[in-house]
Amino acid sequence: MMLLIQQLINVVELGSIYAMIAVGLALTYGVLRILHVAQAGIYAGGGYAGLFLYETTGSFALALIGSVIICGMCGMLIERFIYRPMLPRPRIVALIASIGLLICFSDLFRIIGGPNQLSFDIKSLNGSYEIGKLLISKTDAAILAGTVVIFAALWFVLQKTKLGFAVRAAAQDLETTQLMGIDVSRSVSWMFFISSAVAAFGGVMVGVLYNAIYPDMGDAIAYKGLALIVIGGFGSLTGTVIASFLLAAAEVFMTTYTSVPLSREAIAMLFLVLLILVRPQGLLGKA
Amino acid sequence: MISSYTLTVLTLMGIWSVAALGLNVITGYAGQFNLGIGVYMGTGAYATAILTTQAGVNFWLALPCALLISAAMGFLTGLPALRVREDALAVFTIGLVFVFESLLIYLPYFGGPVGIGRIPYVGINGSQLSKEGYLALVLVALGAVVAATIYLRRAWMGLAWASIRENELATNTIGIHSARFKLYAFTIGATFAGLAGVLYAHFIHYVTPYDFGFLPSIYILVMIVFGGLGTIRGAIFGACFLTLMPELFRFIQDYRNLIYGAMLVGLMLFEPNGVLGDESYVWRLILSAQQRLNEWLNRVSKSRRAYSISAAATNEIRHKTPNSIKPASRKILETRNLTRRFGGLVAVNDVNLEVFSQEILGIIGPNGAGKTTFFNLLSGTIPCTSGEIRLNSEPIHRLSPHLIAQRGIGRTFQIVRPFSQLSVLDNVLAGISARYCKGFADSLRQYRNSSDQDEAHLILEQTGLLAHKNEVSRNLPLGLLRRLEIARALGLRPNLILLDESFSGLSHRESQSLIDLVRMLRENGATIMLIEHNMQVTMKICDRIAVLNYGNKIAEGMPEDIRNHPTVIAAYLGSAHHA
Numbered sequence: 001m002m003l004l005i006q007q008l009i010n011v012v013e014l015g016s017i018y019a020m021i022a023v024g025l026a027l028t029y030g031v032l033r034i035l036h037v038a039q040a041g042i043y044a045g046g047g048y049a050g051l052f053l054y055e056t057t058g059s060f061a062l063a064l065i066g067s068v069i070i071c072g073m074c075g076m077l078i079e080r081f082i083y084r085p086m087l088p089r090p091r092i093v094a095l096i097a098s099i100g101l102l103i104c105f106s107d108l109f110r111i112i113g114g115p116n117q118l119s120f121d122i123k124s125l126n127g128s129y130e131i132g133k134l135l136i137s138k139t140d141a142a143i144l145a146g147t148v149v150i151f152a153a154l155w156f157v158l159q160k161t162k163l164g165f166a167v168r169a170a171a172q173d174l175e176t177t178q179l180m181g182i183d184v185s186r187s188v189s190w191m192f193f194i195s196s197a198v199a200a201f202g203g204v205m206v207g208v209l210y211n212a213i214y215p216d217m218g219d220a221i222a223y224k225g226l227a228l229i230v231i232g233g234f235g236s237l238t239g240t241v242i243a244s245f246l247l248a249a250a251e252v253f254m255t256t257y258t259s260v261p262l263s264r265e266a267i268a269m270l271f272l273v274l275l276i277l278v279r280p281q282g283l284l285g286k287a
Numbered sequence: 288m289i290s291s292y293t294l295t296v297l298t299l300m301g302i303w304s305v306a307a308l309g310l311n312v313i314t315g316y317a318g319q320f321n322l323g324i325g326v327y328m329g330t331g332a333y334a335t336a337i338l339t340t341q342a343g344v345n346f347w348l349a350l351p352c353a354l355l356i357s358a359a360m361g362f363l364t365g366l367p368a369l370r371v372r373e374d375a376l377a378v379f380t381i382g383l384v385f386v387f388e389s390l391l392i393y394l395p396y397f398g399g400p401v402g403i404g405r406i407p408y409v410g411i412n413g414s415q416l417s418k419e420g421y422l423a424l425v426l427v428a429l430g431a432v433v434a435a436t437i438y439l440r441r442a443w444m445g446l447a448w449a450s451i452r453e454n455e456l457a458t459n460t461i462g463i464h465s466a467r468f469k470l471y472a473f474t475i476g477a478t479f480a481g482l483a484g485v486l487y488a489h490f491i492h493y494v495t496p497y498d499f500g501f502l503p504s505i506y507i508l509v510m511i512v513f514g515g516l517g518t519i520r521g522a523i524f525g526a527c528f529l530t531l532m533p534e535l536f537r538f539i540q541d542y543r544n545l546i547y548g549a550m551l552v553g554l555m556l557f558e559p560n561g562v563l564g565d566e567s568y569v570w571r572l573i574l575s576a577q578q579r580l581n582e583w584l585n586r587v588s589k590s591r592r593a594y595s596i597s598a599a600a601t602n603e604i605r606h607k608t609p610n611s612i613k614p615a616s617r618k619i620l621e622t623r624n625l626t627r628r629f630g631g632l633v634a635v636n637d638v639n640l641e642v643f644s645q646e647i648l649g650i651i652g653p654n655g656a657g658k659t660t661f662f663n664l665l666s667g668t669i670p671c672t673s674g675e676i677r678l679n680s681e682p683i684h685r686l687s688p689h690l691i692a693q694r695g696i697g698r699t700f701q702i703v704r705p706f707s708q709l710s711v712l713d714n715v716l717a718g719i720s721a722r723y724c725k726g727f728a729d730s731l732r733q734y735r736n737s738s739d740q741d742e743a744h745l746i747l748e749q750t751g752l753l754a755h756k757n758e759v760s761r762n763l764p765l766g767l768l769r770r771l772e773i774a775r776a777l778g779l780r781p782n783l784i785l786l787d788e789s790f791s792g793l794s795h796r797e798s799q800s801l802i803d804l805v806r807m808l809r810e811n812g813a814t815i816m817l818i819e820h821n822m823q824v825t826m827k828i829c830d831r832i833a834v835l836n837y838g839n840k841i842a843e844g845m846p847e848d849i850r851n852h853p854t855v856i857a858a859y860l861g862s863a864h865h866a
Contacts, residue, residue: 035374085556092320093559095377096512099505100551107544223381223501230378266389269382273367276379280370 002134007252009140013209015248016147019241020202021221022228023154024195026240029229030171031188033091034083037098039199039225040218041105042078046071046200047207047217048109051120060122064146067204068197075196076189084185102222109215117214120207143205150201157194158237167191220265227272233285243283247271294418296534301425302486303526307510308432308519309479314508315517316445317472318452319368320377323384324480324507326364329499331357331481332488333391336403339489346409350485357481358474365473369466372455384501391496402495406488425486429523432479436519439475443723444730448472450717452517453706460666462692462721462779471727480507513554515564524563617644619814620665620783625674625684627660627838634660636838637674642783647805647815649829651822651849653858657838658818659701662785665816666698667691678783693721697776698785701818703768705775707761711752714760714771715743718778743778750774750804766797773804784808786817790824802828826850834858 021043028036049070054063078101086094128137158164166187169177178184207213228247232239250271251264262270275282289297310324334353338344344352364383371379391397398404409416409424416424439445447468450458458465488494510529515521536543560567620642627635634657642648650658663669665676667688676684683691692698697718706714719739723729747753750770755763760771769789776784786805790798798821805815805828819825825832825846832849834842836858842849849855 029374033374035377082552082556086559089555089559090516091374092314092512092516093555096509097552097555099509100548100555103544103548104552105548107542107548111541111545223385226378227382230375234375262389262393265385266393269385269389272382273379273386276371276375276382277367280367280375282375 003256005134007256009136009144011245011248011252012147013140013143013248014252015245016143016151017202017206017209018221018224018228018244018248020147020150020198020205021218021225022232022240022244023237024199025225026229026232026234026237027167027171027191027195029234030237031167031174031191032083032087032094034094035091035098035226036083036195037095037222037226038078038101038105039195040222041102042071042075042196042218043199043203043206043221044109044213044215044218045074045105046203047120047213048113048203049200050204050207051118051213054120054122060124064201064204068200071200071203072193072197075192075199078196079189079192102219106215106219113213113215115215117212119211120213121211122208125208139208143209146201146205150198154194154198163187163190224265224268227268231272231275231282233282236282236284239282239284289419291418294422296531298418298422298425298490300527300530301422301429302483302490303507303510303530304429304523305425305432305486306480306483306507307514307522307526308429308436309476309481309483310507311476311511311517311519311522312436312439312448312479313472313476315511315522316440316452317448317469319469319472320373321380321473321476322377322508323364323380323382323387323501323504324476325384325499325501325504326380326387327357327361327477327480328484328487328503328507329387329391329494329496330360330477331484332494332499333397333403333484334481335485336406336488336494337396339407340403340405346407346489353485354478354481357484358478360481361474361477362470364477365470368469368473380504381501384499384504388496388500391499397496400496402493402498404493406492406494408492409489421490425490428482428486432482433519433523435479438733439731441733441735442731443720443734444468444471446713446717446720446734447724447730449709449713450706450720453708454704456668457700457704457706457775458717459688460668460692460698461718461775462689463717463724464687464689468724468730471730509551511561513551513561515561515567515570518561518564521561521563525561528562616646618642619644619679621677621680622665623675623677625661625664625676626672627657627664627669628672633838635664635671635835638835638838638840640833640840640843642814642816644782644814645809645812646830647809647817647828649825649832649846650816650818650835651820651825651832652835655837656835658835659787660838661835662698662787662816662818665691665785666696689721692779693725695779695782696785697779697781697783699769699772699776699787699789701787701791703765703772705760705763705768705771707759709760710757711760711763711771711774712743712747712756715746715752715774715778716740718746718775719743721779746774746777749807750777751800766793766801769793769801770804773808777808781813783814783816786815788818788820790819790821798824 021039024039025036028034046067050063050067053066054060057063082097082101083094086097125138125142128135129141158168166177166182169182170184170187174184206217224247228243229240232243247268251267254267255264306324306328309327310321313319313321331353334356335349338349338352339346367379368376392400409421447458447463450463451465451468455465506529510525511522513529514523514525532547533543536546539546558567563570618641622638622640625635625638626633638661650661652658664671667686671684675682678694678696683694706717709717716734716739719742720734723732744753747756750773752767752770752774755767760768763771773786773789790801793801802824809815829846831844832846833840834849834855841854841858842852
């Protein structure tokens with residue numbers, strides 16, 4: 001019983017982290033049709049920035065907010081100066097540039113922070129809460145709470161604000177949205193801010209969860225994120241979030257309850273390959 | 288004497304070039320994103336590793352076996368690609384490469400994470416090949432792959448690949464089975480990559496799963512994009528430069544990846560065509576230099592003659608076109624109760640229509656009447672919900688688009704779908720290619736300098752495009768693009784041509800000359816169905832007109848009858864009684 005609950009917590013945590021990366025990728029893909037691999041660099045950057053700010057200020061809240069804002073602005077810059085000039089080009093151009101960026105990012109982090117894992121230990125989050133017989137670590141609790149907050153905020157922005165409306169419209173049809181008098185390039189800019197900010201939030205959370213920040217921490221999760229937007233049905237945000245939790249469940253339960261001799265990455269990718277064979281348009285995609 | 292270090296670098300350059308040329312076939316020529324080329328390279332490498340170390344097979348026997356296994360892998364992994372497109376395919380291939388790597392690690396036969404070692408040296412006549420000898424072997428292999436690539440590019444298959452890359456839907460409607468040619472591309476590309484894997488294994492002497500994982504696959508993709516996607520010189524240049532680069536940048540070891548990444552971003556920003564791509568700065572410089580040299584040579588030795596079609600060839604081709612053989616007024620196409628639903632919407636409802644040979648039949652109706660859907664059903668690009676279509680009394684409504692096209696139904700599109708990067712001449716040749724693309728062997732025949740050139744030139748002459756034959760089609764104005772689509776469809780030697788709003792957006796003069804063209808096609812024996820909003824044009828050229836409204840055929844008859852038909856007037860203007 002205890003194990004099961006702990007597993008469920010793991011599923012929710014892992015699923016939320018996947019969703020934090022994948023939602024940004026799905027948004028970017030939906031509007032610009034770019035496979036934004038460099039999102040992984042932003043995510044790792046979020047971890048590094050958070051750690052740096054925590055060590056200098058000593059406040060976790062400040063570190064979290066600072067990291068989210070810095071990375072959001074980074075995302076805006078990437079869109080403005082790298083992706084925007086490439087939009088009229090064949091899409092492989094932006095993909096290769098994105099891969100180049102990711103390589104740059106991981107090398108930059110290695111040069112700055114060294115090749116080894118850095119510890120991200122939040123003193124105030126040591127220990128755990130006791131609820132009846134249940135023991136929940138403060139870290140878990142903080143991450144679950146953070147997840148709820150970030151997804152509520154994301155939902156609010158996308159569904160209830162003009163910006164979200166513009167982004168969703170642009171994802172349907174960029175040109176028509178432009179013709180309707182919406183400043184699409186500004187909306188796209190903010191969309192990059194949001195998706196990068198969410199990714200950075202994920203980076204900080206993962207850093208705290210596993211008490212580790214390292215240069216290529218984003219790589220595996222970036223590939224999985226790409227797989228998730230395909231599984232979810234390209235551009236479908238709901239599908240992407242569902243896929244994130246399904247994948248997390250598959251990974252957690254397959255590694256604990258079965259002896260499939262595959263790595264987590266391979267499980268995710270097997271999941272992807274099988275699903276595409278059965279349903280090429282993804283979970284919620286249209287045929 | 289070349290140093291051992293230089294030999295090693297040169298050999299690796301050759302091996303990566305072979306791998307890059309393999310990916311170039313799949314991604315550069317056929318336009319299918321593949322981020323998992325390592326799967327095929329790894330298949331070749333592991334196949335030869337197992338055969339030579341565990342089964343004790345000689346290299347020269349293991350080589351063809353490994354190539355066959357790689358080809359089979361390409362074929363198998365190509366199968367899903369038939370259903371999955373573009374970006375989903377790209378991500379799918381990422382998935383494949385991770386699963387492949389993982390299987391190599393966890394299945395018991397492949398030596399786990401440490402891989403397979405002690406892969407033997409290559410020997411000839413019992414004596415072991417020296418480093419120089421191995422480099423020569425790699426260069427021979429590279430030469431063979433380059434020759435094969437050039438051959439394929441100039442074959443009908445290469446033209447079919449280019450068509451698929453430019454526009455897959457249009458490719459199917461000119462009678463080419465795009466799925467089959469994508470599979471060929473995967474199989475052939477995988478074989479080349481497998482060859483690179485074999486060469487790699489016998490050079491390094493051990494293979495690990497990580498040699499052929501995601502990152503190596505990406506590096507190969509980067510090579511071909513860096514050098515210039517879809518070109519042989521680009522693939523080889525990219526492979527050589529990126530193999531050499533780490534060696535050159537040894538002095539800044541620490542910042543190597545940073546520079547590498549920044550270089551990629553910069554190149555994509557400022558030279559997205561790759562260093563030596565078809566439209567890159569460097570290549571245009573080379574081309575203009577070459578042109579100046581040619582001009583100079585021409586002045587020295589009199590100019591070459593322009594292409595001309597021999598009179599005999601013209602007669603022969605005219606004879607081949609399906610004109611005047613069939614008596615007029617024979618029923619060639621018939622639809623019975625043809626219906627197509629999209630969810631609750633009935634786009635085409637129970638339509639019965641007969642089309643007679645050598646007539647010009649107009650399909651008119653208000654917007655959303657189901658006209659284009661009707662054409663899509665006839666050309667097979669969407670399946671019908673119920674009812675049937677018969678061409679020369681044979682049912683065709685269950686056939687895929689390419690088979691319908693092969694039976695002689697050609698079409699154009701409302702929103703033009705030319706093969707944008709190909710020349711006008713190649714667009715027309717692509718239209719002709721269907722007859723060679725039914726079988727594997729036929730599609731390997733060369734398309735340049737064949738008698739089909741004469742036919743293509745004749746079609747260009749008929750459609751008034753001859754003067755533009757060498758222009759890249761994306762540079763043409765709309766009026767010429769509409770003609771180009773007709774010309775491409777003529778390559779099929781169609782009995783029936785479907786023109787979907789070919790007159791819209793044309794100037795008065797352009798439509799006049801298009802009317803003349805349509806009439807001439809009919810004189811030459813073709814039957815024509817056209818969707819048109821311009822009533823003047825419709826009334827002028829159509830022998831008969833059928834009117835659709837909300838998916839129903841509401842009238843059919845001679846132009847003057849239709850003009851005065853009360854139901855038709857009501858459909859267009861609203862009923863007079865309700866006004």
